[in-house]
Amino acid sequence: MPSVVVMSSGGLKSAVAAAVSAAAEGIYLLVDHGAPSAARGWAALERLCRGTGGWRCVRWTVGPAPSREAGRAGVGGSESGGLRPETDLGAVSGSRGLIPAMLGLGVHLATKIGADRVITGISQVADEGALGAPFGSGRPDRRREFVHAWQCMIETALPRGTAVRIEAPLIDLRAAEIVRLGLRRKIAFQNTWSCEQGGESPCQKCESCRVRAAAFREAAAADPLAARPAVARA
Numbered sequence: 478m479p480s481v482v483v484m485s486s487g488g489l490k491s492a493v494a495a496a497v498s499a500a501a502e503g504i505y506l507l508v509d510h511g512a513p514s515a516a517r518g519w520a521a522l523e524r525l526c527r528g529t530g531g532w533r534c535v536r537w538t539v540g541p542a543p544s545r546e547a548g549r550a551g552v553g554g555s556e557s558g559g560l561r562p563e564t565d566l567g568a569v570s571g572s573r574g575l576i577p578a579m580l581g582l583g584v585h586l587a588t589k590i591g592a593d594r595v596i597t598g599i600s601q602v603a604d605e606g607a608l609g610a611p612f613g614s615g616r617p618d619r620r621r622e623f624v625h626a627w628q629c630m631i632e633t634a635l636p637r638g639t640a641v642r643i644e645a646p647l648i649d650l651r652a653a654e655i656v657r658l659g660l661r662r663k664i665a666f667q668n669t670w671s672c673e674q675g676g677e678s679p680c681q682k683c684e685s686c687r688v689r690a691a692a693f694r695e696a697a698a699a700d701p702l703a704a705r706p707a708v709a710r711a
């Protein structure tokens with residue numbers, strides 16, 4: 478039985494976090510909220526799972542259901558001030574504000590399958606460090622305080638005796654340290670996908686691509702995905 482749920486978009490950090498979890502069986506959960514990279518991330522998870530016997534991946538699609546009234550009324554049939562899913566939500570980039578909801582889905586999945594851990598590959602120093610930005614300029618939902626708050630919320634929300642723990646094993650690791658850890662764990666980095674776009678190969682321009690490139694550079698290692706982009710194809 479899977480003992481862990483690993484939140485993932487198919488990227489490098491979650492693959493390392495899964496390895497660090499030391500779980501023989503687990504589930505990668507990709508919450509598909511319509512990001513351009515969703516299909517690439519999903520293909521990456523399928524490749525990662527093919528290489529690890531006890532791991533499976535689940536894709537959970539979220540978002541407003543298309544409304545027959547869409548474009549005229551809004552979500553929920555509101556006559557004014559509603560969002561039109563096809564346009565307004567499509568313009569929102571990244572996962573800003575979605576991380577708590579995603580973790581909630583992870584906790585729900587964990588309770589359904591009897592897993593006692595939900596693992597996230599977030600780091601409160603990786604991205605800022607790789608981009609040379611000052612600490613604290615990144616997103617609050619990558620902070621230790623956020624993980625702690627979520628743990629408190631779970632303990633408040635779940636029935637007594639339902640133990641689910643949120644773990645963020647990479648929380649204090651810089652991006653290069655995560656790469657080095659992954660190399661020691663023999664992570665198949667060519668099977669991951671970090672780019673925020675859904676192109677044939679990583680764009681090398683988005684923030685995630687720049688963080689990844691800086692991490693491999695600082696770790697004095699070659700990124701197999703950058704060297705052989707065709708490997709990324711599904």
Ligand SMILES: [Zn+2]
Binds near residue numbers: 682685
């Ligand atoms: Zn990119």
